[in-house]
Amino acid sequence: MRVVVTGLGCVTPIGNTVPEFRDSMYAGRTGIAEFEPSFPGMVGATSGLRFKTSGKVRGFDPANNLTQRLASGVIISTDTSAQLGIIAARQAATESGLLQHHDPTAIAIVTGCACGGRTADEGVNRHLYVRDARVPPTAILRTMASSGASFIAIELGISGSVLNISTACASGTHAIGLAFQMVRAGISPAAIAGGYEAALTFGFLRAWDSMRVVSPTSCRPFSADRDGMTLGEGAAMLVLEPLDTALARGAHIYAEIVGFGMSADAHHITQPRAEGAALAMRRALEDTAQAGIVEPALRIGYINAHGTGTPTNDAVEAAAIHLALGELAPHIPVGATKSLTGHSIGAAGAIEALATVLSLDAGSLPHTAGITTVDSTLNLDILAGEARPMDPQRDLALSNSLAFGGLNAVLAFRRLIP
Amino acid sequence: MDDIESRIIELVAKSKNLPASDVKVDTTFDELQIDSLDKINLSFAVEEMFEIEIPDESLNSLKTVGDVVRGVEQLRGATPPDAAKS
Numbered sequence: 001m002r003v004v005v006t007g008l009g010c011v012t013p014i015g016n017t018v019p020e021f022r023d024s025m026y027a028g029r030t031g032i033a034e035f036e037p038s039f040p041g042m043v044g045a046t047s048g049l050r051f052k053t054s055g056k057v058r059g060f061d062p063a064n065n066l067t068q069r070l071a072s073g074v075i076i077s078t079d080t081s082a083q084l085g086i087i088a089a090r091q092a093a094t095e096s097g098l099l100q101h102h103d104p105t106a107i108a109i110v111t112g113c114a115c116g117g118r119t120a121d122e123g124v125n126r127h128l129y130v131r132d133a134r135v136p137p138t139a140i141l142r143t144m145a146s147s148g149a150s151f152i153a154i155e156l157g158i159s160g161s162v163l164n165i166s167t168a169c170a171s172g173t174h175a176i177g178l179a180f181q182m183v184r185a186g187i188s189p190a191a192i193a194g195g196y197e198a199a200l201t202f203g204f205l206r207a208w209d210s211m212r213v214v215s216p217t218s219c220r221p222f223s224a225d226r227d228g229m230t231l232g233e234g235a236a237m238l239v240l241e242p243l244d245t246a247l248a249r250g251a252h253i254y255a256e257i258v259g260f261g262m263s264a265d266a267h268h269i270t271q272p273r274a275e276g277a278a279l280a281m282r283r284a285l286e287d288t289a290q291a292g293i294v295e296p297a298l299r300i301g302y303i304n305a306h307g308t309g310t311p312t313n314d315a316v317e318a319a320a321i322h323l324a325l326g327e328l329a330p331h332i333p334v335g336a337t338k339s340l341t342g343h344s345i346g347a348a349g350a351i352e353a354l355a356t357v358l359s360l361d362a363g364s365l366p367h368t369a370g371i372t373t374v375d376s377t378l379n380l381d382i383l384a385g386e387a388r389p390m391d392p393q394r395d396l397a398l399s400n401s402l403a404f405g406g407l408n409a410v411l412a413f414r415r416l417i418p
Numbered sequence: 419m420d421d422i423e424s425r426i427i428e429l430v431a432k433s434k435n436l437p438a439s440d441v442k443v444d445t446t447f448d449e450l451q452i453d454s455l456d457k458i459n460l461s462f463a464v465e466e467m468f469e470i471e472i473p474d475e476s477l478n479s480l481k482t483v484g485d486v487v488r489g490v491e492q493l494r495g496a497t498p499p500d501a502a503k504s
Contacts, residue, residue: 072435076459134466137458 002258002291003183004416005357006251007096007239009088009194012351013055013232014340016068017091022358026387028369030340031055032218032230039202041126047202051214054200055232055342057084074151077141079117084235084347085148085196086155093156096239098190101249108161108188109152110179112171112195114346115204116145122201145346148196148235160188166346169306171195173349173401173409176238177260180411183240190245194237195350205231211270213310219343220370221307221336222314222382229308232342236350238357255360256414258396259288259296265406272313272402277306277320280408284398285324288412293396296412297325300332301394302365304356306402307336308343317402318378333390335383339370349401353411356399360415363390390415422468422494423487429463430483443484460486468494 008018013031015021024031032055037047060083062070068087075083089109093099098107120142127133141147146164153162161182165175172195179193208214208231215228246253261283265276288296305317322329337355344351359365364387371384395415402408423443431438434450441450447457457480461472464486470493480486 072433073453073456076433077455134462136462137455 001184001186002243002256003180003240004243004246004256005238005254006241006246007092007098008237008254008354008357009091009095010234010236010351010354011057011060011084011087012234012236012341013057016057016059021354025337025340025355025358025366026364028340028367030218030369031232032339032342041130042202049205049209051209051216053218053230054205055230055344056200057198057233060084062087077138078147078151079120079142080198081113081115081117081119081196082148082151084198084233085111085113085194085237086151088194088196088235088237089152089192090155092192092237092239096251097249098192098239098241099156101245102190102241104156104158106160106189107158108179108182108191109149109158110175110191110193111149111152111164112167112173112175112346112350113145113148113164113197114166114168114171115197115199117143117147118199118204119201122203152192167407167409168403168405169343169345169348170401170403170407170409171346171349172236172351173353173399173411174262176350176353177262177409177411179240180257180260183242190239190241192237192239194235195347196235197345197347198233199345200231200233215309218370219309219339220372221305221309221339221368222334222375222378222380223371224373224375226309226311226314226375229310229338230342232344234341234344234347234351236347236354238350238353253416255357256416257411258291258293258414259284259412261285261287261410263408265408267406269405272316273406274316274319274323276406277317277400277402277408278323280410281320281324281398281400284410284412288396293414296396297328299394299396300325300328300398301391302356302359302397303332303334304352304397304399305334305336306400307338307368309338313402314375315378317400318380321380330379331381333365333383333388334380335366335368337366339368349399349409352401353399356397356413359390360397360413363415364388365390392417422490425467426464426487426490427483429467430460433460433463441483443487444482446482447480464490470494
C-alpha cells in the first residue's frame with residue numbers, strides 16, 4: 001500500500017504554524033537567539049554556561065491564544081513538550097480532514113519524545129531539594145514522555161494504536177517510520193506521527209555544556225568553521241494515510257513516504273560511526289526499491305541531513321553518505337535545517353521530516369542557514385546561500401536522524417508531481 | 419464572606435478558568451465538572467495555601483465548595499498555622 005502525507009502541523013522556533021515555518025525556512029530566518037542569562041533557582045551569580053543561544057519557541061500561550069487553546073485541566077497536567085505536540089497534532093488533523101474520513105477507533109498516533117517532561121521535573125525537584133517543598137500530584141503526569149500522545153488521543157477521540165518512542169535524537173524519525181510501516185501494512189488506516197520536545201532547562205543546558213558539543217556562537221552545519229550544535233525545542237506532526245483514500249477524497253498530498261531504514265552503530269554511546277548511519281540509509285533505499293522504485297539511489301535529489309553542526313557529526317554523516325551512495329554522493333544536494341530551529345532532540349526528526357516534505361511539495365530545496373564557507377573536505381554538494389529548485393529528474397529525498405547511542409533512522413520521501 | 423471562603427472560591431474558580439462569581443459556597447463539584455484528578459489538584463492547592471494536610475479519608479466526602487471551606491476551618495481550628503509549618 002502506498003502511503004502519503006496529507007496533513008502537517010508544527011510549533012517551532014521558526015514558526016508556530018506550517019505557513020510561518022515554510023516562510024522562515026526559505027528566507028533562512030533562524031529561530032536561534034540569545035537566551036536570558038539567568039534561570040529560576042540559579043544559585044550562582046552567573047549561569048556558568050559557555051554558550052548563550054538556543055532555539056526557543058516564541059508566542060506559545062495555550063491559556064490565552066485562541067489558536068493554541070488548551071483546557072485548564074490539560075495545561076495543569078502537561079509539560080510544555082506535550083502541549084507543543086498536542087497543538088501540532090491538532091493543526092495536522094484539522095488540515096488533513098483525517099477524522100472525517102477515517103475511523104477514529106483505528107487511527108494510530110506515534111510520537112517521539114526523548115526527554116519527557118524535563119521542564120516540569122526540574123521545576124518540581126528544585127523546590128523539593130532546596131526547601132523540602134511538597135511535590136504536586138500533577139508532577140507524575142507532566143513528566144510522562146508519552147503524555148503528549150495520550151492527550152492527542154483524548155483531544156481527537158482517537159483510540160487506535162497510540163504510543164511514544166524514545167530514541168534520543170532520532171525519536172521523531174523512528175515515530176514517523178513506524179507509523180508509515182503500520183499504515184503501509186494495513187495495521188492502521190491512517191496515522192498521526194511526529195515528535196515533541198521542550199527541555200531547555202538550566203540543568204539540561206548545563207549538562208550539554210559539560211558534553212562540550214554546544215556552539216559558543218550558533219549552529220552552522222557543514223560550514224568549515226562550524227563549532228557545535230545549538231539546542232532547541234518544538235513539535236511537528238504529519239498525517240499519513242494510503243494514497244488511494246487521499247486521492248479519493250481529494251486531499252492535498254504533500255509527498256509520499258516510500259521507505260524507512262533503521263540501524264544501530266553498536267559501537268559507542270556518543271561517538272557516531274559512519275557504517276551505522278550508512279546502513280540505515282541503505283536500508284531506507286532497499287525499502288524504497290521494495291515498493292517498486294527502480295534504482296532509488298539514482299533518484300535522490302535531496303538529503304535533509306541530521307547536520308547538528310558539530311565537527312564530528314557532520315564529518316561522520318558526510319562519510320556515511322559517501323559509504324551509502326558511493327560515486328553519486330558528491331552530486332546529491334545536502335542541507336540541514338538545525339541552524340534555523342536548533343536541535344530539538346526527540347522532535348528534531350519530525351521537524352526535519354516536515355522541512356523535507358515541504359521542500360518536495362514546493363520543489364525547492366532550502367539552503368543551510370549560517371554557513372560562512374562550505375567545508376569542502378566533505379566532498380558534498382551542500383545547499384548554501386540560497387534555495388535551489390529540485391532537479392525534476394530526481395524525485396526522492398532522504399531525511400536522516402543519527403542519535404546519541406548510535407541509533408539511526410532514515411526516511412525516504414517521494415515528490416508527487418501533479 | 420469570610421477570608422477562607424473567598425480564597426477557596428477564588429482557587430476553585432481559577433482551577434476551572436471561571437469567574438469567581440460563578441462559584442458559590444453551595445456549588446457542587448459535579449456542577450463544576452471537577453473530576454477526581456481536579457479534586458486531587460485542588461486539595462493540593464488548598465493544603466499549600468492554608469498549610470494544612472487533608473486526610474485521605476476526607477477527600478471522598480468533599481462534594482461541594484462549602485465542604486472544602488468547612489474542612490479547612492476545622493483543620494485550622496485543630497491545628498494552629500505555626501504548628502502546621504513545622
